[in-house]
Amino acid sequence: MADPRHHIDVNLSDTISNLLEGFLQSRKKHRGVIVWSPPRDASGLESKEGFGNKWxxxxxxxxxxxxxxxxxxxxxxxxxxxF
Known part of the structure; x- marks a missing residue:
């Protein structure tokens, strides 16, 4: 059985849910990752505060x-x- 942490539906939901719900109106903490450089370059990754709760x-x-x-x-x- 696949690890649920890697399920595509869960990842997509976490990635775009704030956009669909209204980013500024959402009461959820920001839970995403900002990628400031090519994704393979870890120095360009910024996780938001709520990211750690689930990930x-x-x-x-x-x-x-x-x-x-x-x-x-x-x-x-x-x-x-x-952290």
Whole structure:
């Protein structure tokens, strides 16, 4: 049986649900990932605050993601996230 964390319907739902519900009106925390560079370059990945609630296993398996996330947040003058 396939791992449910990798199910395409779950991934699509998490990726676009805020857009479909109205991004600014949504009460859900931002739970996506911003890709600032080619996806294979981990230094361009920025995870949003709510991302870790469901996808914590991915953040912990990609050691570069917390560093890259806090780089982009600091660049915008935001507080770093604690992972």
């Amino acid at each position: 914590k296993w991915l953040k912990t398996s990609c050691e570069d993601m917390p560093v890259a996330t806090n780089y982009w947040r600091t660049k915008r003058g935001e507080e770093p996230l604690v």
